[in-house]
Amino acid sequence: MKHLTPLLLVSLISFQAQATDWKALPDSAPAPADNPTTAEKVELGKMLFMDPRFSSTGTVSCNSCHNVMEGGDDSRSVSMGVHGKTGGRNAPTVWNSAFHSVQFWDGRAPLLEDQAKGPVANPIEMGMKDVETAMERVKTIPGYKTVFDKAFGKDSMTVENAAKAVAAFERTLITPNSPYDKYVKGNKTAMNKQQVQGMNKFAEAGCTSCHSGAAFNGPEQKLGEGFYVMFPTFDNKYVSKYKLDEDKGREEATGKATDRGMFRIPTLRNITDTAPYFHNGSVNDLAEAVRVMAKTQLNSTLAEKDVNDIVAFLGALTGEYPEITMPRLPATSGTSIIAD
Incomplete structure (x- = not known):
């Protein structure tokens, strides 16, 4: 023992x-005082959650491991990230994650806002150099500026606001x-x-x-x-x-x-x-x-x-899943942000 x-x-x-x-x-799920949930944030957060272009290979999104069109996980023992790499832990469901007081199996992220940043720069998961590099990719997609402006106001395309938007979307997943x-x-x-x-x-x-x-x-x-x-x-x-x-x-x-x-x-x-x-x-x-x-x-x-x-x-603990519609993601014109 x-x-x-x-x-x-x-x-x-x-x-x-x-x-x-x-x-x-x-x-409804609790939200921190500095990030009240709004429809505009939720819309932006869902787009960012579903967009694989912010991984190094353009193949992995948040939804890849936390599939909200199903149980909020990926049905694998351990998740697969960029280049087929696998980690050592099972992907926990994102459904009702808003009711966790801390995030990740080891609680290393205090809030959903903190958790949202982690996988982006993880070399096994989304594989970006850092979250700032991922944010630069977001900025190169013109259509995202309008959605950020609606959610946070002008000149709001920052890592912190992107994480807040993803967290706001996740707080609707109950x-x-x-x-x-x-x-x-x-x-x-x-x-x-x-x-x-x-x-x-x-x-x-x-x-x-x-x-x-x-x-x-x-x-x-x-x-x-x-x-x-x-x-x-x-x-x-x-x-x-x-x-x-x-x-x-x-x-x-x-x-x-x-x-x-x-x-x-x-x-x-x-x-x-x-x-x-x-x-x-x-x-x-x-x-x-x-x-x-x-x-x-x-x-x-x-x-x-x-x-x-x-x-x-x-x-009997399986509840009613809200309807999730896939968002139309803004495109780049005449160029790719993934190609070398």
Whole structure:
């Protein structure tokens, strides 16, 4: 067994005491005071999110790894970036990411605005020299100036505003009104008998110790203030089988040995649409993921009936996806910004 810090133990006990505090997903996502969500920002952000021309090869956009036309991920164990390069972590869904208090598996980005900048200059992901170079590409496309002007005013084509626009778009990617949401709001026919049994077992088993709150991603925190848990906590056959302890977790971001194996709690919303599972995408079956979590985090072996009931309950966390239309991207005239 790995050792938990006293603070983490106290926090887990606190979560368990609130296990029956079921919350519905809000209809809107919180935004920082300096970046209120507007329709103009959302329009610009969606264009930038979908445009692959801001990768070094012109082949990778934000949507390549976080496909909002599906589950908000790419269905791969680990994502593929420029030149076919692959990273070491699974792409988390962008749906409901606005409800995370920090971004990335290791929480290295406090806000969505910070996260939006990261992949652009990552040599494995979008492969640009830096975000400023990517912004220079944006500026060479005349049609983008008009959209920036509408969203932020004149002379607003900056890296910071581009990131704010992408973040504003991502804050519209929420999926309320799942069967679970309707159930906790009072419609007791919204979930079937097995899903209700799974909901009760989910709490009884201790899953809500970490997967609490409206987004099932841990306790409510201020934007930019993360909360992390150790994964895996208990050593067993699953740890070696799925190589769960090979990633240093938050230690990669902080350099602190005490952060080894610590991860931000992922949301369970729409989890039936986001296989494969875990930070390394090593488990491709939701029932198996439930077994793994029970054993590695709670040191518990669940009966198969309980596994099936919990999986049924997790299916009730899939909400209503808003309609997403692909934007018309502004073109360059008589030249390419990608060609050498």
